[in-house]
Amino acid sequence: MSLKDELEKKVAERTQWETRRQFGADGPNMRRLWVLACMDERMPVDEALGIQSDAYGGGGDAHLFRNAGGIITDDAVRSAMLTINFFGTKEIVVVQHTGCGMLSANGVDLEKALRAKGIDLDNITLDPTLPEMKLEKGAFAKWIGMMDDVDETCIKPVEGFRNHPLIPKDIVISGWIWETEFRRLRAPSKDAPHRGVTQATAASMGVKDVQEPRWK
Numbered sequence: 399m400s401l402k403d404e405l406e407k408k409v410a411e412r413t414q415w416e417t418r419r420q421f422g423a424d425g426p427n428m429r430r431l432w433v434l435a436c437m438d439e440r441m442p443v444d445e446a447l448g449i450q451s452d453a454y455g456g457g458g459d460a461h462l463f464r465n466a467g468g469i470i471t472d473d474a475v476r477s478a479m480l481t482i483n484f485f486g487t488k489e490i491v492v493v494q495h496t497g498c499g500m501l502s503a504n505g506v507d508l509e510k511a512l513r514a515k516g517i518d519l520d521n522i523t524l525d526p527t528l529p530e531m532k533l534e535k536g537a538f539a540k541w542i543g544m545m546d547d548v549d550e551t552c553i554k555p556v557e558g559f560r561n562h563p564l565i566p567k568d569i570v571i572s573g574w575i576w577e578t579e580f581r582r583l584r585a586p587s588k589d590a591p592h593r594g595v596t597q598a599t600a601a602s603m604g605v606k607d608v609q610e611p612r613w614k
């Protein structure tokens with residue numbers, strides 16, 4: 399290929415990359431992929447999944463959504479719903495990790511700590527731009543989403559998206575655990591010996607009480 403042809407190809411690809419969102423489902427990300435991941439700075443999404451999502455300059459492989467824990471929330475559903483129904487995305491990958499901060503405390507204790515600061519948790523506006531969205535009284539600790547077991551909470555969003563009316567049935571959905579200790583990916587598992595050497599549970603991180611029942 400001549401340099402002229404190479405440059406024309408590169409420029410065309412760059413233009414397509416820059417303007418793809420104008421084309422809806424005809425301008426999807428490279429892998430037609432939406433990723434839900436924990437926000438933890440030790441969770442390297444690209445390395446874990448072998449993709450380029452947020453590489454310097456924009457990897458382009460996926461729409462990447464991160465929150466505390468990589469759990470299913472209203473905003474995760476909103477974002478997945480948009481990319482899947484309107485921007486050509488065909489697959490959801492959920493990735494959580496061992497040693498997650500969400501395993502490191504009990505939600506009820508965090509609620510107590512916030513109340514001790516004088517915050518009125520019975521009248522919280524979750525989204526300042528959407529006062530219609532209310533949390534029922536007594537649901538705050540559950541809303542925080544602290545975990546007992548990362549494998550359990552990794553399976554939950556997979557089921558949640560699979561059964562959600564806004565997510566079409568032909569979308570491929572999978573969940574994965576990144577072992578922070580060993581820098582490797584594995585499938586979620588309830589097999590205790592298999593995961594016993596990692597911080598996969600709140601108990602392994604010194605938390606004694608069981609969380610509010612969000613993941614059961």
Ligand SMILES: [Zn+2]
Nearest residue numbers: 436438498499
């Ligand atoms: Zn985490």
